[in-house]
Amino acid sequence: MKLPTFKPWGSTAFRMAFNYSALLVLSMLVLLAVFYMQTVNVLQSRIDRQIFTNAHRLENDFVAHGAASLELQIKDILRDGVYSDTEIYLLLNPYGEKVIGNIPAVPFGVKDKVGMVEARVIRNGRETIGRMHIQHLSDNSILVVGSDINHQLEIERLFDRASLIAGLIGLLMSVVGALLFRRELRLRISGIQQIVTHIEAGDLSQRIPASQQEDEFSRLNRDINRMLDQQQRLMDGVRHVSNTIAHNLRTPMTRIRLRLMKSEHEGAQAREEALQFALQEIEELGIIFDKLLNLAEVESGTHRQIFSPVSLNDVVADIVEFYEPVAEEKSIHFSAVFDADPVINGDRELLASAIGNLVDNALKYVNDGATVSIRTTLDASGASIIVQDNGTGIPATELSRIGTHFHRLDRSRPGYGLGLASVLAIARLHGGNLEFSDAAPGLIVRMTLAPHPA
Known part of the structure; x- marks a missing residue:
């Protein structure tokens, strides 16, 4: 037996979950990058401010007291123990010879540069990365003031490693999360797939089991x-x-x-x-x-295309006016009660046909002198037209079959058994239904319809 090939990217659920997770990881990395840049800028700005301050102070001392005082100032700074693990100082005479400092010379690659530079230097016998400000004094001597930035670079490297690890973990979690999401979705739809398979085979009685979880x-x-x-x-x-x-x-x-x-x-x-x-x-x-x-x-359902607001009271009033002579001829007490003003979105001609069919059946199947009433109602469940008579009614065993195509209770009377089937179809077309109940004596027919949205 050939096992199915596992192709996660062929699953829509996997792709959706992975893309969402990947977008989340990318957003996290962007935030980390912004945080990284801000942190590096703050550290670098602080170092630059300190370097500029020290360089400006030493330059002012040189202008005020000369080269000897500048040399003495640098000597004191190197001996005071403050920032001794990071500070860089160098003073060269006009001939390029070292006068004092904790680095041997200006790094080769930046000898001819002026201003802020970064370069590798030998400091206290070991190589390090220094950020330095190089300036030429008025007697052509060169003053270098800087700081060892290895600690800043180490922070940057730690941040890079942390970001890389976080990105890899996020990517791994994206894949795992997508697989779990795919598995959960597959479990949820497997029941639907099984039912569809049975229905495709012709078993229309299959139904999807109800779930207690509301989702x-x-x-x-x-x-x-x-x-x-x-x-x-x-x-x-x-x-x-x-x-x-x-x-x-x-x-x-x-x-x-x-x-x-x-x-x-x-x-x-x-x-x-x-x-x-x-x-x-x-x-x-x-x-x-x-x-x-x-x-x-x-x-x-083709008639839905021409639906418009219809007042049920107006339709019922027209039906009552039309059938009043029939009721009078049979001495039937025919009355109408209008409750509120139910308005629905529908087809007026179809509604008139359905209501007329209900009234016609009521008048046809009651004896002379009986009572037939029709009324409209409107409540939270929708609009309704209720037709009630006090005739012989319908046996309880037949109530469930009413509305079936060609079903007729009394075949001695003329008809085709399609009238109530048409009424039921019209009610469902308008989002409602047709209900029958015993009036003891007689029959109550309720046609419910969906109300017109306000």
Whole structure:
């Protein structure tokens, strides 16, 4: 069995974690560099100030008292024991000969220079790095005042080593952290990958296990599970619709075929009646297909592109006005209650169709003299339209099947079993749902909708 090649850079998680860690290390190194430069500048400035002060003081003494006094001053400085481990002094006569000092001569590389220089010198018998100020006095003698900067250079070397070690440790931690991050991420998504594999194989019942830890992955898992629930509902619906369409097509097509075959052996009148019967059946099939196409369009969500703010009270008022004559004809007490002013973002025509369908069903399935009411509500959960009647209601065993394509409780009444399926699709298109409950007696239908954002 061939083992998979480990390619960390091929992992997005590894690259993201490593890049972030590397950026953090780079930021740390930049801060260290700034700190390093500031520290070196402070040390160097302090040394330069001390050198300039001593050189200026000795020059003033030479101007005031002459070369002999300057020589005596340097001798006293070299004997006083103050800064004796770092100080550098040298006085050369106009002929370039050493008069006094703790270095033998001006370093070869800076003999002809004036001002602040850095060079290697022999001091007290050992080689060191000195920072020196070289100046020519008025009698052409040369005065050198400086300081041994080995201690400063040692601090710089220590800082360089510390920065290098910190950078290497940071880089190592970046790699280790990226690997750990990749491992953690892989563990979290492995469950999703397994579920996807099962679903790809056709098992739509698989769901990602719920996690007790509330984080981005647990919320993603819940969203994926909801998507899978919706996918399974759609697939079940497609299978149900396919089976039902096949049945609904086979039955009328069989009737048409038998009626036409029978009319071949009968007279012209029978053939004319068979033809009219076939045309009527085909027209019914056309109506079913039109309703299915409209339902598919709603379920696809294309109408969201033309959503606009809609007042539910206005829509319900129009529906009530339209159905009042139907209620009066059947002596049904039809009332409406408007609560607040619920406004949603939606399609007015679709909402009117859904509400009208609910009211039409309520008026159709109650006896004469019954009561039907419709009201609008608005609360924290959203806007709702509630249609209630005191008719015979629906058996509890049938409540879960309401809204299924082609499902009809009473097949003796005209219809296609697509009305409530359309209402449910419209409610979901508007971010809501359709709920049924027993009114004892009668039925309560609540269509919830997402409110329009303020």
